[in-house]
Amino acid sequence: MADPIILYDGVCGLCNRLVQFLLKRDQQSRLRFASLQSDFAAKVLQRHGIDPKDLDTMYVIENYEQPDERVLQRSDAILRAGRELEGFWGASATMAKVVPRALRNLVYRFVARNRYRVFGKYDSCMLPDPNQRSRFLDV
Numbered sequence: 001m002a003d004p005i006i007l008y009d010g011v012c013g014l015c016n017r018l019v020q021f022l023l024k025r026d027q028q029s030r031l032r033f034a035s036l037q038s039d040f041a042a043k044v045l046q047r048h049g050i051d052p053k054d055l056d057t058m059y060v061i062e063n064y065e066q067p068d069e070r071v072l073q074r075s076d077a078i079l080r081a082g083r084e085l086e087g088f089w090g091a092s093a094t095m096a097k098v099v100p101r102a103l104r105n106l107v108y109r110f111v112a113r114n115r116y117r118v119f120g121k122y123d124s125c126m127l128p129d130p131n132q133r134s135r136f137l138d139v
Contacts, residue, residue: 010035
């Protein structure tokens with residue numbers, strides 16, 4: 001299971017839209033997903049000393065359960081997920097790495113603080129489409 005795993009806020013409207021965006025454009029079906037509210041996410045994040053109750057960032061797990069497993073967060077996670085996409089989106093994610101992390105994360109934190117107000121919040125995690133359910137690790 002070396003494919004990247006996206007950990008996202010399952011009740012966030014923006015996060016759910018991002019997951020749908022990635023599912024639609026990940027033509028190789030490499031990305032896997034789990035909500036931050038899941039037991040799966042809690043176990044992985046605790047293993048890396050990260051508070052699983054912190055829902056203000058998206059994470060990407062690389063090399064899951066391998067000796068070199070690592071967790072990317074905030075803008076690094078977004079760009080890593082984007083690199084799995086082909087064409088314009090993958091190239092854009094690669095090119096965006098030239099923007100300093102501090103600046104990228106400043107924008108990321110602004111969006112994260114305002115995401116519920118702008119994009120809404122669900123009462124519970126949304127269920128994936130049955131055709132995509134196998135790509136979700138917490139269903």
